[in-house]
Amino acid sequence: MTVALIVEQILNGLQLGTMLFLMASGLTLVFGVMGLINLAHGSFYMAGAFVTATVTATTGNFWLGLLVGVLAAAAIGVIVEFVIMRRLYDRGHLDQVLATFALILIFSEGTYMIFGSSPLFLSVPQELRGSVSLPFDISYSRYRLAIIGMGVLVAIGLYLLISKTRLGMRIRAGENDREMIGALGVDIKTLYTLVFALGAGLAGLAGSTIGALQSVRVGMGEPVLIMAFVVIVIGGIGSIKGALVGALLVGLVDTLGRIFMPLTLVSFMPASQAMSIGSAVSSMLIYIMMATILAFRPHGLFGSK
Amino acid sequence: MLTVEQIESFYGPSQALFGVDLQVNHGELVALMGRNGMGKSTTIRSVFGLTPARRGRIHFRGRDITQRSAHRIAQLGLGLVPEGRRCFRSLTVRENLVATARPGPWDLQRIARLFPRLEERWGQSAQTLSGGEQQMLAIGRALMTNPHLLVLDEATEGLAPVIRQEIWRAIGELKEQGLSILLVDKSLRELMPLADQCVVLEKGRNAWTGLPTELSADLRDRYLGV
Amino acid sequence: MTSLQNRFNPQALAAGLVPQSREHWINVLLVVGLVGAAMLAHFLGERFYVNLASRIAIIAMAAVGLNLALGFGGMVSFGHAAFFGLGGYVAGISAYHAFNMTPVLGIGFMPEGSTQMLSIWLVTLLVSGLLGLVIGKISLGTSGVYFIMITLAFAQMMYYFANSWPAYGGEDGLPIYLRNELPLVDTNHNLTFFFIAAILLLISLWLSQRLMGSRFGAALTMAHLNPVRLATAGIDPRPVKLMAFVISAMIAGLAGALYADLNRFVGTNMLSWHFSGELIVIVILGGVGRLYGPLAGAILFVLMETWLGGVTQYWQFWLGLVLLGVVLFARGGLMGFLAGRSKDV
Amino acid sequence: MSEPLLQVKQLNKAFGALQATRDVSLDLYPGEIHALIGPNGAGKSTLISQITGNLPPDSGEILLQGEDITGLTVAERAQRGLGRSFQISSLADELSVRRNVMIAVQAIQGSSFRFWKPVSSDASLLEPVATILERLGLSDRAGTLVAELSHGERRLVEMACALALQPRALLLDEPMAGMGSEGTARMVKLLSELKHEVPILLIEHDMDAVFQLADRVSVLVSGGVLAQGTADEIRNHPAVREAYLGEETT
Amino acid sequence: NEVRVGMITTLSGGGAHLGVDVRDGFMLAIEQSGNSDVNVIIRDDAQRPDLANSLASEMMDRENVHVMTGLIWSNLAMAVVPSVTRQGMFYLSPNAGPSDLAGRMCHENYFNVAWQNDALHEAMGQYVRDQGYENPFILAPNYPAGTDALSGFKRYYDGELANEIYTQLGQEDYAAEISQIRASGADSVFYFLPGGMGISFMNQYANSGTDIPVFGPAFSFDEVIVGALGEAAEGVINTSQWAHDLDNDTNRAFVEAFRAEHGRTPTLYASQGYDTAKLLLSALEVAHPEDDPDAFREALRAADFASTRGEFRFASNQHPIQDIYVREIVANGDGGFTNQLIGVAMEDHQDVYGADCGL
Ligand SMILES: Nc1ncnc2c1ncn2[C@@H]1O[C@H](COP(=O)(O)OP(=O)(O)OP(=O)(O)O)[C@@H](O)[C@H]1O
Ligand SMILES: Nc1ncnc2c1ncn2[C@@H]1O[C@H](COP(=O)(O)OP(=O)(O)OP(=O)(O)O)[C@@H](O)[C@H]1O
Ligand SMILES: [Mg+2]
C-alpha cells in the first residue's frame, strides 16, 4: 500500500463526504431550521436526477439539464410545501414522518408511471471527463474534484445565509416561536416555502450531479437519505457546519474503513474470511461511529440543545 | 386608531370572550384590566389575529383587520409585548432585536439607552437571559418594529422595582412622543397616573369603562380584587 | 365531545387511558371484527384470509410494543425491527438446529435448538429484553431525532451483520421447515395459529392498558411530556423510560418469533429499516398513544397492501395517497378519526 | 434560634466571564420566609437552580438538614424534600391540572414502578390532590388541560405541584408574577400560613408582598450578597434602595 | 379445463425491470400460444420476502393456482419455494437459482428454467482463464449471492488473483475500490454487482479512465443496464446463457415479437420468462397439473420445447444443462450500445450442487 494510494483514498473519503454534504445540507436546513422531518428529501434527490437525465438526453446539454433538474426539484418542493407541509408545521413530528413517508411511496411509484422501470442514462459531461494529475503522482477524477468544489461553495453560501443574514435570523426565530414571529410582522409562511424550496433544490442538485456518477433509478434516494440523516445527526441538527464536518467524517470513515478494515484483519485470519468479515464490519462502521458519538455527545458534534 | 366592537373569541370549543368593546384613540394610553382569566390576553390575541375573533369587528387605522393574518396586522403598525416574554430562544439578544425590526426612530442605540443591561448582553443567547432581561428584550423587540400602537401584556411582570420604574418612565416618554399604547398590568399605582382610559373585563365581557379617576374603591374591589 | 366530558370525569382523567365509551366500543369492534373475520374465513374455507388475519394480529402486536415506547413514552424508536428480527431469528435458528440436531451457534455446550414455541418465546423475551436494555440504556441519553437515529443505528448494525453472516443464510434468510409446536394444539392449523397470535396480541394490549393506567404509566406519561417536571417531583425519568423501552422491545421480539413461524421463514428484511419505518407508520396511522391504535393501523395497512396489490401494479402509489389522506384529514390517526380526540395524553 | 434547615455555603457559579453567583452564603430556618431580592440578572434564579441541582455550582456546598446534597441529582434532592416553583412555569400542558399535581403526590408516596393498580381509582392519590387544589382555589379547574389555563392560573398550578411534594423547604421563584392583585393577595395569605409548615426561600419583585411576608431578606446584586437583614433594615438600607428599590416607598 | 398460473414477481422498487421483463417475456409466449385455458395471475412482491410469502398463500388458497412462477430474488425464493413445493405446488423458477434449492433442498416439483446462481460466474471464470489472464481483480457485494459469485468464478479460474474484495450491499460510491484496482496491477477485473450497484461502479470505473478490461455476468450488463451506462460499458465482456442475437429460429422470432410488442430489446430475463412459459405450455400439452401431476412432472422433466437458447435440458436436480455464451458490449450504430455474441464460454454447463440432491 503506497503513500500515493493512501492519499488518494483520503481524497476519495473527502469527496464522498462532500457528496453526502450536498444531500445533508438541504436536509439539515429544512429539518433543523423549520423543525420539519422530511423523509421525502430523497425524492427530490431522485426528481433532480431524473429530470436532469431526461433533459440532457433530449437536448444533449448536461448543464442545461442540471439547471432544469435543480429548478424542477425546487418547484416540486414549493408545491409539496404549499399543498401538504403547511398543514403539518403545528402538528407533531410524527405526523410529518407519516406524511413524508407517504410522499416517498407516491414519488417512487409516480416516477415508475412516468419513466418506466428502467434506470436512465446520465453520464459525466464531456468537459469533466477523465482525470487531472496531482502531486504524489496521483491522478484524480476531474468530476469528483468539481463536486468537492461545489460542496465547499454550497457550504459557505448556506453558512452565510443562515447565520449572517436577516433572513436567516427570521427563519431561526420562526423555528423558536412561529406565532410570535408572525405577530411581529413577518410572513413566516412564505419564508418557509422559500426555505423548503431551497432544501429541495439542494437535494435536486445533489441528485443531478451524483446521478451522473452513480445510477439514475427509482429508489436511488433512499440509501442517500439514511446516510444524510446519519450525517446531520452526527454533526448536530440544524448546524450547517455540523453537516459539513459530519459528512466528511462519514465519508472518510466509510471509505477508509472499507479499504483498511479487511487489510488489518488479514493478519489474523485467512484472506477471504478477513475480506467478508472486514467488509461486514466496515458496513456497520458509520453506524457504530454515530452511536458512539451520540452516546457521548447526545446533541451531535455541533448541535445545541 | 384601534376600535374593537363586540368581539367573541374561542379556544377550540370553549368561549373566552363574549363581546368585548375597546377603543384606543391616537396618542392615548388605554389600560385593560381584570382578574386572572377574565380575557385580557385573549382580547389582545384577537386584536393580533392570533386567536381570531369569530364574531364582532376590529378596525385599526381605518382598516378592517378582523380576518387578517397576524403578520399583515402587525405590518400595519401594531407592536406586541406578549405575556410570558416569548423571546426567540436560540437567537442572540442583538438578533432578537434586528430580526423583525422595521425602519423608524427606534434603533439599537436607542434600545441600548433604554436598557443598558441588554447592551451588556448583546451577544448572549436569549434563552440564558434572566427573566427580567428577557422582559426587557421583549419590549425592545416590539419597539424595534416602530409601531403606531404598542401593546404590552403584563410588561412589568418580574421586573425589579428600579427597572419597573424605568419602564414606566419609558412608557411615559413613549406616550409623550404621541405613541398610542394599550396595556395590561396589575400595578394600579403606576398605571393610574398614565392611563387616559380604563377598560375592565369580567368573565370575557366589558364590566366597566371610564377614566382612572372614576375607578372607585368598590369597583376595584369588585373587579380587581384590590 | 370526549375531551370535554372527561374533564370532569376524574376516573378517566387520572388514568387518561381508561377507554372513553365511544373509543371503548371501537376497540371491542376491532378485536371482535378481527377474530370474527378469521373464524368466518375459516368456515368458508378461505385459508388465505385466516393467514392474513394472523399476519395482521402479529404486526399489530409488534406495533403495540412500539406504541408503548413511541406513543406513551415519546421514544420514537426507528430501530424496533432489531427486536422483531431478533425474535424471528431466535425462532428460526432454534428450529434450524433442532432440525439438523446441531448445537446452537455451533458452540459445543449449547443445546440443539428446540421446536417448542414456549421455550422459544421464553428465550425471545429474554434476549430481546436484554437487547432492549442495552440499546435503551445507551440511546436514552439522547432525545428527539437523535434518539430516532441512534436506535436506527443499532438496528442497521444488526441488519448488516445478519446479511453478511453466512451461518444462518445471510440475506437468503432461513426457512423453517415445520412450524414450531405447542403442547396439545396443532400449530400448522391456520385457525389454531391465528388464535395463538390473537391471544398473545390481546395479552399485550391488556398489559399495556394496565401499565398505562398504573402509577408507572402516569410517570411514563410525564417523563414523555415534561421530564424536568418529573425530576423536580423527585422521580428520575431515565429508569422509567428505560423500563418502558425494554417491555416494548420484549413485545416486539415475541411478535417477531410468531412472524417467523407464520411465514415459516426468517430473513434479514425483518431487521431492515424499512420494517422499522413500517411499524412507525402503522402506529401513527392508527393513532399515536391510543391503546388500540396499533391494531387499527395494522388492519388498515395490511389490508390495503393486500387489496391494492390485487387491483393495480402501482399499488404503492395509492397506498401513499391513502396514508397522506389520513394524516391530512384524520387528526390523531384512525382512532382520532373514529373515536375523537384522545384525552389527556 | 434552632438549626438552619437549608444552608448554602460560599456558592460560586460563573458563565464564562459573567460571575452569576459570587460567594453566596445564606440559610433558611424552620418557620421563616427568607426573601431573596435583587435586580434583574442578579443571579437569583441561578442560585435556586444550583440549590435544586438543575445547575452544578463551580464551588461551594449546599446542606439540607446538615446533610451535604451538593453532589445529588435533581430527583434525589427533591426526594429529600426540596420543592421548587419555576419562574417560567414548567408544566405538562397536554395534561389536566389534576394529573400535573398527581405526579408530585405519587412521587412522595414512593415507587412509581407499580405496574398494576390503576391510578384512576386510587384514593390515596386522588384525595391529597383534591385537598391541595381546594387550598389554592383550583378545584373547579381540576379537569382542565393546563394548556387552557390563563397565565395566572398556571402559576397557581405551579404552586400546587410544589406543595404536593410536602417539601421540607420550599423555593419559590416569583410566585406572584402575573398573578393579578387578587391572586397576589391570596398568595400572600397562603404563604403566611404555609411558612409554619415549611420554611420558604422566596424570590419576588413585588415589594409589597415581600415586605409583608419576609422574616428576613437577602439582597443579591450581580451575583453577590449585598445585604441581609429584617424587612425594615433592608427597606431603609441606602445601598439597597440605590441598587434595587429605587425611590419606591411602601 | 383451465390452468391457473400464479406469478409473484418484482414490479416495484430498485429491481423492478427484472420482474417487468420476466412478466413480459412470459406473457408474450402465452399470447403467442393462443392457449386461452392458461390464466395468469400476476402480483408484485415489492422485493419483500414476507409479502411474497403471503402472496404465495393467497395464490394457493384463494386463486387456487396450479403452477407458480415469477420470483426474481434468491432470498424471496428461499422464503416461498420450499413451503409451496412441500404442499404439492409446482414451481418454475424464471430467474433465481439459490444453491440450496439445487442441492440439499431440491424438490421434485421445483424446476429452474434459468440457471443455478453460480452458472454465469463459473463460465466467466473458465473464460477468463482460457483467455490467459493471470491476475484478475474480483469483487462482489458482501452477501450470499456475492460470495457464491466469487467462489463460482474461482471454481473454474484456478490461477492467481490480484485481489478479492467484498463491497457493501447497496454501496453506490466505488472510488476507493477503483483506486485499489488501479494500484493492484491487475490485468483484468471481474465483478458481480447487481442492479444500481453495477451501474454506479461501471460509470465511475469508466470515468476514472482506468483501462483494465472488465468481465462480468450478464446480470450487470442486460440491455437495460447497458442503456443506462452508455459508452461507459463499451468493450465489457459478459457471460450469459442467452443473447438477443443468438442465431436460432425461436430466438429470432422471440426477439422480433418482443421488440414489436414492447418497443425495446428483450433482456435475458425476458428470454427466461419466455422459456418458462414455453416449458409450461409444452408440459400442458401432455397433462394437466391437477388431474395428473406425475405425468405433468414427467413432461416438464422432458423439457420438450423450443428454447430461445437453443439446446436445453434438465439435469437430475431439475436445473438446466445449457451452453453459456460470451457477449461483448458494442456500439449499435444509432448512438446506443448493445450486447453482441462473440462466443461460447462453456458447453453443457451444469451446476455442482446436483450431487447433494436426492432426485
Ligand atoms: N389556549 C387556551 N385554550 C383554552 N382556553 C384558554 C386558553 N388560554 C386561555 N384560556 C381561557 O380563556 C380565559 C381568558 O384567558 P386570558 O389569558 O385572556 O386571561 P387573562 O385575563 O389574560 O388572565 P391573566 O391575567 O392570568 O393572564 C381563561 O378562562 C382561560 O382559561
Ligand atoms: N447559561 C447561561 N449562560 C450565560 N449567562 C447566563 C446563563 N444563565 C444565566 N445567565 C446570566 O446570569 C445572570 C443571572 O441570571 P438569573 O436568571 O439568575 O437572574 P435573576 O436574578 O433570576 O434575574 P430575574 O429577577 O430577572 O429573574 C443573568 O445576567 C443571566 O443573563
Ligand atoms: Mg393574560
Ligand SMILES: [Mg+2]
Ligand atoms: Mg429569575
